[in-house]
Amino acid sequence: MNGNDAARVESAAWRADGRGASVDAREAVLHLRDVALAYEDVKGEPVLALKGVDLTVRDNEFLVVLGPSGCGKSTLLKVMVGLLRPSEGRVLHRGAEVRDTLQDVGMVYQNPLLLPWRSVLDNVLLPVEILRWDRRQYEPIARRILDTVGLTGFVDKMPRQLSGGMQQRVGICRALITDPSLLLMDEPFAALDALTRDEMARELAHLWERRKKTVVFVTHSIPEAVLLADRILVMSPRPGRIDRVIDIDLPRPRANGRKLGAAFEDYVDSIRDIIFSFKDA
Numbered sequence: 001m002n003g004n005d006a007a008r009v010e011s012a013a014w015r016a017d018g019r020g021a022s023v024d025a026r027e028a029v030l031h032l033r034d035v036a037l038a039y040e041d042v043k044g045e046p047v048l049a050l051k052g053v054d055l056t057v058r059d060n061e062f063l064v065v066l067g068p069s070g071c072g073k074s075t076l077l078k079v080m081v082g083l084l085r086p087s088e089g090r091v092l093h094r095g096a097e098v099r100d101t102l103q104d105v106g107m108v109y110q111n112p113l114l115l116p117w118r119s120v121l122d123n124v125l126l127p128v129e130i131l132r133w134d135r136r137q138y139e140p141i142a143r144r145i146l147d148t149v150g151l152t153g154f155v156d157k158m159p160r161q162l163s164g165g166m167q168q169r170v171g172i173c174r175a176l177i178t179d180p181s182l183l184l185m186d187e188p189f190a191a192l193d194a195l196t197r198d199e200m201a202r203e204l205a206h207l208w209e210r211r212k213k214t215v216v217f218v219t220h221s222i223p224e225a226v227l228l229a230d231r232i233l234v235m236s237p238r239p240g241r242i243d244r245v246i247d248i249d250l251p252r253p254r255a256n257g258r259k260l261g262a263a264f265e266d267y268v269d270s271i272r273d274i275i276f277s278f279k280d281a
């Protein structure tokens with residue numbers, strides 16, 4: 001059975017019980033089906049971080065995962081890319097079961113973890129070296145990506161000579177250098193001050209609008225989520241479940257200072273109500 005056959009069988013199986021019927025497994029980048037993930041605490045007792053997660057990530061969408069601290073957002077990302085195996089349920093990447101860590105993925109974390117002894121350019125080119133690709137070929141690409149995030153004059157600087165926001169930009173460039181088809185970002189702007197954070201979110205929206213790829217972006221900032229997302233997954237507190245999925249039907253580009261006005265505020269308000277309702281429950 002080749003990959004396509006496997007995908008067809010798989011999607012037929014999805015249809016058979018009526019769930020996931022609207023999306024063919026081959027069109028989806030990722031399919032999570034009834035996924036649960038339990039960690040063990042220090043005494044070896046199971047700690048349920050995710051339960052009953054059904055989710056489809058679509059090609060080239062900007063999907064934002066929003067939820068309170070500790071609800072399992074980071075765990076969800078790790079399960080998606082095969083860094084963690086689900087305790088129950090299945091994870092499919094383009095119709096095939098995820099058994100190992102996915103290769104074609106860029107990851108961005110809260111802290112960019114740059115190597116302090118390498119220049120900005122050399123940090124961005126690190127994945128290329130690890131993969132033993134041709135560095136000479138990628139150097140102009142690295143410079144171009146650094147250009148797009150406003151770091152043209154900083155390629156030869158060392159990380160300590162950069163502000164936190166600039167370092168985070170370098171981390172994003174490093175994730176983009178291999179042009180992965182899937183970009184996972186786990187609270188990438190959480191460590192930045194509010195103004196820089198706002199600017200970074202707009203820059204990311206701009207970058208994505210020009211060159212679409214599938215992004216799964218974790219945040220607990222509601223306005224950031226609404227600014228960036230095609231769809232927002234709202235997760236409920238532990239054990240993390242997907243409480244609901246909200247389509248954000250706002251015009252793009254959203255980054256160019258276009259006033260999104262009342263519709264934007266309405267989304268923010270209604271999502272805030274949902275999240276506050278968890279606290280009352």
Ligand SMILES: Nc1ncnc2c1ncn2[C@@H]1O[C@H](COP(=O)(O)OP(=O)(O)O)[C@@H](O)[C@H]1O
Nearest residue numbers: 039040047049068069070071072073074075076
């Ligand atoms: N390695 C681990 N061992 C045990 N418990 C963990 C581990 N990682 C996370 N957890 C627990 O799982 C839950 C979800 O964690 P996490 O996915 O990091 O949440 P979030 O990213 O939404 O803040 C939390 O209660 C956390 O304490």
Ligand SMILES: [Mg+2]
Nearest residue numbers: 073074075186
């Ligand atoms: Mg987290």
